Amino acid sequence: MSxxxxxxxxAGDDNARVVVPLSERRATWDVSLxxxxxxxxxxxxxxxxxxxxxxxxxxxxxxxxxxxxVLALYGGLLxxxxxxEGVGTAMLARHAFGREGSKIVGLVLAITMLGWFSVQVGFxxxxxxxxxxxxxxxxxxxxxxxxxGILMIGTAYLGYKGLSLVSRIAIPAVVITAAxxxxxxxxxxxxxxxxxxxxxxxxxGLGTGIVIVVGSxxxxxxxxxxxxxxAKDEKAAWISTVFGYMCANAFVILAGFLTSVSTGxxxxxxxxxxxxxxxxxxxVLIAAQWTTNDNNLYTSSLGLSALVKLKKSVIxxxxxxxATAIGVLGMADYFINWLIILGIAxxxxxxxxxxxxxxxxxxxxxxxxxxxxxxxNLTTFVSWGFxxxxxxxxxxxxxxxxxxxxxxxxxxxxxxxESLRVMGNVGECHExxxxx
Numbered sequence: 001m002s003x004x005x006x007x008x009x010x011a012g013d014d015n016a017r018v019v020v021p022l023s024e025r026r027a028t029w030d031v032s033l034x035x036x037x038x039x040x041x042x043x044x045x046x047x048x049x050x051x052x053x054x055x056x057x058x059x060x061x062x063x064x065x066x067x068x069x070v071l072a073l074y075g076g077l078l079x080x081x082x083x084x085e086g087v088g089t090a091m092l093a094r095h096a097f098g099r100e101g102s103k104i105v106g107l108v109l110a111i112t113m114l115g116w117f118s119v120q121v122g123f124x125x126x127x128x129x130x131x132x133x134x135x136x137x138x139x140x141x142x143x144x145x146x147x148x149g150i151l152m153i154g155t156a157y158l159g160y161k162g163l164s165l166v167s168r169i170a171i172p173a174v175v176i177t178a179a180x181x182x183x184x185x186x187x188x189x190x191x192x193x194x195x196x197x198x199x200x201x202x203x204x205g206l207g208t209g210i211v212i213v214v215g216s217x218x219x220x221x222x223x224x225x226x227x228x229x230x231a232k233d234e235k236a237a238w239i240s241t242v243f244g245y246m247c248a249n250a251f252v253i254l255a256g257f258l259t260s261v262s263t264g265x266x267x268x269x270x271x272x273x274x275x276x277x278x279x280x281x282x283x284v285l286i287a288a289q290w291t292t293n294d295n296n297l298y299t300s301s302l303g304l305s306a307l308v309k310l311k312k313s314v315i316x317x318x319x320x321x322x323a324t325a326i327g328v329l330g331m332a333d334y335f336i337n338w339l340i341i342l343g344i345a346x347x348x349x350x351x352x353x354x355x356x357x358x359x360x361x362x363x364x365x366x367x368x369x370x371x372x373x374x375x376x377n378l379t380t381f382v383s384w385g386f387x388x389x390x391x392x393x394x395x396x397x398x399x400x401x402x403x404x405x406x407x408x409x410x411x412x413x414x415x416x417x418e419s420l421r422v423m424g425n426v427g428e429c430h431e432x433x434x435x436x
C-alpha cells in the first residue's frame with residue numbers, strides 16, 4: 001500500500017472526495033461488522049423464502065454457499081482495491097472511466113442505491129403495519145415508513161462511524177433473533193429430519209438457485225469499495241467482505257428458507273407472528289432494514305459527492321428526505337423494474353474496474369492534488385453499454401454475472417487495441433486540493 005497519510009483537503013466530511021488517511025482506518029472487526037450489516041437485509045430473508053418454491057434444504061445450503069462465494073470474489077476484488085487506495089467506487093472509477101466519466105458511474109450508483117432506499121422505506125412501513133395492525137398511529141404504513149426512513153438517514157448522516165455504531169448493536173440482535181425464529185420454526189415443523197425430507201412440488205434446480213442468490217446482491221457487491229475504504233489493508237478488506245457474504249448473507253438466506261418452509265408461507269413477518277415471534281420479528285425487521293438501507297444512502301451520497309460541491313452530510317440529508325418522501329407516498333414501487341434493469345447495468349462497471357485496476361494497471365492508481373486524469377475514456381463506455389445490452393438479452397444464467405464477465409473481457413480486448421485506446425481517451429485534467 002502506498003502512503004495515504006497525506007492531508008490534502010479532507011474537507012472534514014468523511015473523506016468523501018479524498019483518500020482515507022491511514023490514521024483514520026478502522027479495525028478489521030469493525031469493518032467486518034459494517035460489511036455484515038450491509039449484507040444482512042430483509043431481501044436476503046425473502047431470497048431464502050423464494051428458494052423454498054423449488055429447492056430442498058441441502059440444495060439451498062449449496063446454492064447459498066456457491067452464490068455468496070461468487071459475490072465475495074468480485075466484491076472482494078473491488079473491496080481490496082478500495083482499501084489499498086483508500087477510496088470508494090466512484091473515485092476508483094476516475095482512472096478507468098476518466099475524471100468526467102467517473103461522475104456517470106457515481107450518478108448511476110447514486111440513483112440505484114437511492115431508489116432501493118425508497119423501495120425499502122415503503123416496504124418497512126408496510127411490514128411494520130402487517131406485524132402490528134392494531135399498534136396505533138406509529139404502525140400505520142406511511143408513519144412507520146417515515147420514522148423508519150429518519151432512523152436510516154441518521155446513521156448515514158454520521159458517516160462511517162454511524163454505520164459502525166448501528167452495526168455493532170444490530171448485527172448481534174439480528175443473528176440471535178433470526179436464529180431463534182428459524183429454530184422455533186424447525187421445531188414446530190417436526191425437526192431437522194422432517195425439514196430435510198421436504199421436496200418441493202416442482203424443482204428448479206441448483207443452477208437457478210445460485211442465480212437467484214447472486215442476483216439478489218449483485219449490484220451491492222459492485223459498490224464494495226465504499227464499505228472497505230476504511231479497512232487498514234487489502235487483507236482486512238478481504239476478511240470483512242468474505243465475512244459479510246459467506247457468513248452474514250448466507251445465514252439470512254438460510255434463516256429465511258427455514259422459516260418459510262416450516263410454515264409453508266413466503267410471507268416472513270406473518271410466518272414469525274404465527275409462530276408467536278412478534279417481538280423477534282420486529283427486531284429482525286428494524287435491524288436488518290436499518291443496517292442495509294443506511295448503507296444504501298451512504299453509498300448514494302458518496303456517488304453524488306463526485307458530482308456536486310456540497311458536504312456529504314448535506315447530500316445525505318437532502319437525498320435521504322427526498323427518498324423517504326417517495327417511499328412514504330408509495331411511489332417507489334413504480335421504479336422497481338427500472339432498478340432491476342440497473343441491477344444488470346451496474347456489474348459490467350464493476351468488471352471494467354477490476355480489469356483496469358488489476359490487469360491493465362497492476363494495482364497502481366494515484367489520487368490527490370495534481371494527479372492527471374483523462375476527462376473521458378470512451379472505451380469503458382462502449383464496453384459498458386455493449387455488455388449491459390448483451391447480458392440483458394442473454395436468456396440463460398444470471399444477467400448480473402453475465403454482464404460482469406462481459407464487461408471484464410470486452411474492456412480488456414478493446415483496451416489492447418492501441419488505436420481504440422488512443423481515440424478513446426478524451427481531454428485531460430488534474431485533481432485539485434478539494435478532490436475535484
